[in-house]
Amino acid sequence: MAKLIGTPQKRKEDPKLITGNGNFTDDIKLPGMLHGAFVRSPHAHAKIIRIDVSKALALPGVVAVYTGNDLVGKVKSVPTMWLLPGADLKPKDRSALAQGKTRYAGECVALVVAENRYIARDALDLVEVDYEDLPAVVHQEAALLDGAPLVHDDVAANLALLWKAGEVPEEEFQNAEVVVKQRLYNQRVIPNPIETRGAVAQYNPGSGELTIWCTSQNPHIHRMVYAGVLDIPESRLQIVAPDVGGGFGSKIATYNEEAVIGHAARDLKRPVKWIEDRKEHFMATTHARDEVIEVELAGKRDGTFTAIRVKNTANLGAYLSTFGAGCPTIDFGLMVTGAYTIPKASVVTYGVYTNTTPTDAYRGAGKPEAAFQIERIVDLFAQEIGMDPVEIRQKNLIPAEAFPYGTAMGVSYDSGNYHYTLDRALDIADYASLRAEQKRLREQGKLLGIGVSTYVELCGFGPSKVAGAIGFQGGVWENSTVRVHPTGKVAVFTGTSPHGQGTATTFAQVVAEKLGIPIDDIELISGDTRSVSMGWGTYGSRNTAVGGAAVAIATDRVIEKAKTIAAHELEVSVEDLEFSNGIFSVKGVPTQSRSFQEIAKSANFAWNLPDGVEPSLEGQSFFDPPNFVYPFGAHICVVEVNVQTGEVELKRYIAVDDVGRVINPLLAEGQVHGGVAQGIGQALWEGAVYSDNGQLLSGTFMDYTMPKARFFPTIESHFTETPSPVNPLGAKGVGETGTTGAPPAVVNAVMDALRPFGIKDLDMPLTPEKVWRAMQTRGENA
Amino acid sequence: MTCKKNISLSVNGVTRQAEIEPRLLLAHLLRDELNLTGTHIGCDTSQCGACTVMVDGDVVKSCTVLAVQADGKEVTTVEGLGDMEQLHPIQQGFWEKHGLQCGFCTPGVMISMIGLLKENPNPTEEEIRDALEGVICRCTGYQFIVSAVQHAAQLIAEGNAVKETTMSTGEGR
Amino acid sequence: MKLEHTYTFDIPRDVVWKLIQNEEVLKKSIPGCKSFAQMDDGIYQAEMGVSVGPVKGVFTGQVQQVDQKEPSSYRLLVRGKGLPGEIDAVADMRLDEVGQGTQLTCSTEVQVTGVLASVGQRVMGGVAKMVLGQFFKSVDKEMKQLATHSE
Structure with a gap:
């Protein structure tokens, strides 16, 4: 097999995308599906005095309207997942829907669910909310000043954390020949992937299973967090990131909207879809x-x-x-x-x-x-x-x-x-x-x-013990299973969740080169918590370095097992076998050989396996980088x-x-x-x-x-x-x-x-x- | 919102009928009613161009057109460009030159560039960049989109050259 | 956002003072005004259609007149609420005699929220200027008619 790692290859993911056959969250359409739209606070800081949903509920086609009070005891607030130690951290989580107060323009106040997205939008205008405007603070330096409005009453000076690292004695600066000082402002930017955020949720009232398709860079993190927010066992919550139209970090975070949509589907026993419009995205998705x-x-x-x-x-x-x-x-x-x-x-x-x-x-x-x-x-x-x-x-x-x-x-x-x-x-x-x-x-x-x-x-x-030491609430290892079907075609499962990076291609290059099979024989499966046992997603440029490494190791494990089976069939010891270009052959006797595909069939049929070797041909790796x-x-x-x-x-x-x-x-x-x-x-x-x-x-x-x-x-x-x-x-x-x-x-x-x-x-x-x-x-x- | 209107239009060469609210956007007609989800919606202010389609050969942003305005017209979406058996040169260009990453803006960008190539079959890099004014791609930095369009232009030119040769020599079917 | 607008009436100051606070004049002069009614002394309930670039909507709210220093100045407090957002404005109106006429200077500090802010703010200065221009022109017209009738 030709060398593939290090060569330019056309992408495997492109045919569906260039022919209009991608499957993005908004492309999902389920029988009986309802549409959600969020009422958002027009104020940066305000008390909610009164919410009247009666007019909205009276609009034909409106199925339900939820406010913060409706979710008490049903949907918890969405927790932060980086509990930085030693920084006197004062974590403040977003309520699923605002209760009592809104703290930024765009914060969710109510959810309207209706038969179609046009009616849902119409109904937004009928939800009456009275606010009492409070003074707002926008800039971080102003927020630290005495007398600044408090975003959270119990967080003094609005100081959420104070983190220190390293030490430099003052003399280093006093006695230095040259000291250059500068104040720099790294301005606020907005990631703005062209696909906004969105979610489709479906609940099975019989089994109690909830599926949420959403625009996620890390569905397993979303599952872990939303399972807690919705109080549903992780085993009954499936998160699927279908095709995702870019993220750039903004789809790492777990948000309240997705959880609330999940709750609405559970409560109404009908599928519910919500797709952010761009104006919402600007306010509601992380900056x-x-x-x-x-x-x-x-x-x-x-x-x-x-x-x-x-x-x-x-x-x-x-x-x-x-x-x-x-x-x-x-x-x-x-x-x-x-x-x-x-x-x-x-x-x-x-x-x-x-x-x-x-x-x-x-x-x-x-x-x-x-x-x-x-x-x-x-x-x-x-x-x-x-x-x-x-x-x-x-x-x-x-x-x-x-x-x-x-x-x-x-x-x-x-x-x-x-x-x-x-x-x-x-x-x-x-x-x-x-x-x-x-x-x-x-x-x-x-x-x-x-x-x-x-x-x-x-x-x-990586490694995960470092993640633990810095308060990151999760692991940073990565998981891959390389599963060989009886025909020798291969499914590669990864816990990363690509959304434009071309991972289906790069990982296939790694596997194809190692196994000596065509790239087209390999499919990447990712983004679904029911398909992939566990994983931590795609962010921080970890996709190839951590996820790809797991794929490489899992593939090596496949080869190792295949070699044992080939050696058994060829009646030689494993040491006497060589594997190249997809062929296991006896050293020096190239005619004595088995193809990778033949071994795939042998392993899966299990008619003649060596003692102690289990059927099937599959390698798995949980790679935790050093x-x-x-x-x-x-x-x-x-x-x-x-x-x-x-x-x-x-x-x-x-x-x-x-x-x-x-x-x-x-x-x-x-x-x-x-x-x-x-x-x-x-x-x-x-x-x-x-x-x-x-x-x-x-x-x-x-x-x-x-x-x-x-x-x-x-x-x-x-x-x-x-x-x-x-x-x-x-x-x-x-x-x-x-x-x-x-x-x-x-x-x-x-x-x-x-x-x-x-x-x-x-x-x-x-x-x-x-x-x-x-x-x-x-x-x-x- | 109850007064519905019947419209009939040709989408990718197939006549389609629909009973719709007058306020329905063409983008939503295509996606929600006709299940042609290749056309995407990326903004509400007609800047991003992800929803670009062709109506009677003109490049339009389908989020800015009411479905009723397309009554009686011919609409072409990404699904109508070509399939894997026979890709349109623009699709080939995007695939071969890595003109897409997440692929969300791609259908609109491709259609918009077909519009360019119809008017200007051999555009310079600068002309392509200018013509991309109506679309936003957040992934590619546009450079390989430019390469993709140049490649498509070349494929179209080669295709035309082959057609001309076949015609003049009387070969072919 | 701060705005200042000046308009000169060819009408004496005491007449302007009286008529600019006249309910009928205001009702007819406020662009897009759908209703305008006095609720309490100096407090009016208003409903007004507003169009700021791509943002359109009906606003309901209260207009209150305070700090009246006849005949030279008063202050208007405006709080409006509509689908596209909320408006909170304080307008200082100063009336100066200029020859036989009156120069009215309106200095406003406006706060807006919602779509009105996120989408409308960019064009709001221009729109506000236009709306105020229309308003004073209509007021001028109404005043002249009333002044003629009462003579």
């Missing part, structure tokens, strides 16, 4: 980032870094989302030293409740913010001592021979060759010529900027800022990423493109905007700038490959490289362009207006 980061980097005049300390004031929104506590603490804090040898580091994170939509993971979850602050402060340090940003990086990057490298934050980077990857990017960009060009253009009054980022990120969470994996890369961005308008034109974008061993370069490059587009999106255009009274002003695609095709140049994507020693595939994870590497590369480029104006920093997004205003004041107010 991300929104962190004020103050960073200080100390070092020597020669450019050597000696210590870093970071303060992060993070906006968690009105409630603690599923993994909301982890993003600005563990995910962010462990990575603040970036790709550099910085001997001392400390982080403190203030997690703050506000009257806004809860924040949680978004493509990178904490790591992009970590990369952003270190990559920005490194540039400012270079500027301070008059050194080229590339040179200062080369001076401080962790050298290849230092791996595995233990950082000041206590984590161990698995493998890397940071200098090599940076050199590749410099070569591709022709850095020296770019600098010469910049000098020439500056003389003509043109503003060319070159930005570099040499990021590293933490992916593929460490995280650390993808890294060097991104170079070239921009030109229009002096008249402040517009930033992207001239070139070079991404050299090292994601360990690449399984499918075509798909890996696709992941880089998408990630870079989102990263550039955050740097230049995207941003959630709230009014002072907590109204989301960027609440539609008319107001929230989603990147469009014409915004981008061709992204020049390349890979270097430093395998990870942490898993048998040597893979690291590619999904989040772009959102991590791109924002600092772009902002560094724009700031580089604006140097003639003396502008050192501007908050993202770098909109034309912001850049133009800064140029008008020549950076005085910047």
Whole structure:
């Protein structure tokens, strides 16, 4: 069989998607199905005085209306699942439907269930809710001030958590030759997959079984959480993630709507569907980032870094989302030293409740913010001592021979060759010529900027004992079963839950190469808690590094068993057999052989198995990785800022990423493109905007700038490959490289362009207006 | 909302009749009444283009058209482009060049690009990027969508060249 | 959101003062006004159709006049509730004599919620300006008619 790992392969998942035969949540239609729609609070902070559902109930076609009071004792609040230890965490969970008070605009107040979605929408307008408006607080720093409105009466100063890690003696800064300080605002962004959230629930009143099809990145986590929320045994709750139209972290979280729809189906004994519209999605699905980061980097005049300390004031929104506590603490804090040898580091994170939509993971979850602050402060340090940003990086990057490298934050980077990857990017960009060009253009009054980022990120969470130590309420291992049918066709089960990554293809490449069978003989089964025994889903770039590793190990177990059976049939010892290209043959006697398909049949028929060997041919693995994996890369961005308008034109974008061993370069490059587009999106255009009274002003695609095709140049994507020693595939994870590497590369480029104006920093997004205003004041107010 | 209206339209070459509320959107007619769920809905403000279909050969966003407006017209959805036995060149382009990831926006994007290729059979990268203005893809960063459209243009051109050769030599059936 | 609007009436200030608080004038002048009735001294119950860009809806609410300093200023408190959201506004009305006429300056602080905020806010400044413009123009017309009749 030809080599498949490392080759570009067309995707197995595409035929159904390009012919309109996908099966997304909203495509599910069940007999007797009802439609739900949620009444949402128009206020960011208000007391609910009265709810009158009588007019809505009187509308023909309306079957039921539920309010918070109706769910007491039936649907519990949806718990957070990251109970960060040592941070005085004050978890506040969302009620299934608001009771007494609403704490952000868009919070669910009531559910209307009707015969079709149009009637449900009509009925929303007939539910009368009287509110008493309360003062709202939107920004995290304002929320910490004395006298700020309290989002939760029993959480003083709105402080949900205070997390500290690492220590740096004050003298490190007092005595340092150079200290550079900067306050950076990593603005709130909205993941916005093109498929919004939704759920279809069906209850069997006879068996007591409830099935919820929903837009989930991790159906087993959803099952575990909703089983508790709905008080139903996990064994009777089936969660299915059908085709899922993107997630980017927003479909990791467990939400109240899905649980309430499940309850409605159980209560009404009829299937119920709810599909979020985009306006709802903007308010109801998790947002991300929104962190004020103050960073200080100390070092020597020669450019050597000696210590870093970071303060992060993070906006968690009105409630603690599923993994909301982890993003600005563990995910962010462990990575603040970036790709550099910085001997001392400390982080403190203030997690703050506000009257806004809860924040949680978004493509990178904490790591992009970590990369952003270190990559920005490194540039400012270079500027301070008059050194080229590339040179200062080369001076401080962790050298290849230092791996595995233990950082000041206590984590161990698995493998890397940071200098090599940076050199590749410099070569591709022709850095020296770019600098010469910049000098020439500056003389003509043109503003060319070159930005570099040499990021590293933490992916593929593991081992599970670490998850336990940091309060993550779950395991981070992954499960795979490789099941061989009698014909030799193979079903691969995975506990990850892909939603666009192309996992059916990449995992098939791994299995097909190992088994020596065609890719088309392999089907991936995922996303259904009844098919897959257990698993933890797809997020944090763990799909290949952890899930793929489990697949590889399970496949090896299949081969091991098949070999025993083949040896028995060929009457030789296992040691005398070799397996290649799907054929078990006796060493030196190639004619004495059995094909994989023949052994598949033998194993399943079990007519002639060796003693002690059980029938069937199946391998299973529960792989718990010994460490995280650390993808890294060097991104170079070239921009030109229009002096008249402040517009930033992207001239070139070079991404050299090292994601360990690449399984499918075509798909890996696709992941880089998408990630870079989102990263550039955050740097230049995207941003959630709230009014002072907590109204989301960027609440539609008319107001929230989603990147469009014409915004981008061709992204020049390349890979270097430093395998990870942490898993048998040597893979690291590619999904989040772009959102991590791109924002600092772009902002560094724009700031580089604006140097003639003396502008050192501007908050993202770098909109034309912001850049133009800064140029008008020549950076005085910047 | 009780006054219902009968409409008759051709969808992917098949005549379909429906009794509908006048306010029903074409997107919902296709998805909920005719069970053609390949057309998706991604926003409420006609920005995302996931719902794009063709009505009498024009590219329209079916979430912005009332079903009654399609009465008597010919509608083409992704289901009508081609099947696995005979894919439309745009489908081939998207498959071969990895023009899709989650696949949710893809039906609308493909139809919108068929519209482009009808007007401009050999578009430049810049022209393709401009023509993608009416759609949003959150997964791909658009680059492989551009490659997919270029590939489709090439396939269409090759297909036309083959047709012309066959016609001029009188070969074929 | 803060808004300021100025309109000059070709009518003496004491007449403007009297008529601008006249129920009939207001009812006829408020754009989209469906009903307008005095409930209590200085408190009116109103129903009004509002259209802000793509957001349309009927709002019901109360308008209250306070801090009346005849003939130069008063304050309007407006609280409205409709399907697209809620409106909470405080408007300071100042009447200055300009020659024979009166210049009315309306300074408003408006808070909105719901779709009105998320979808409408972007275009609300322009719409509000237009609505206020229409309002004062109608008031002007109504006043002139009333003033003529009463003469």
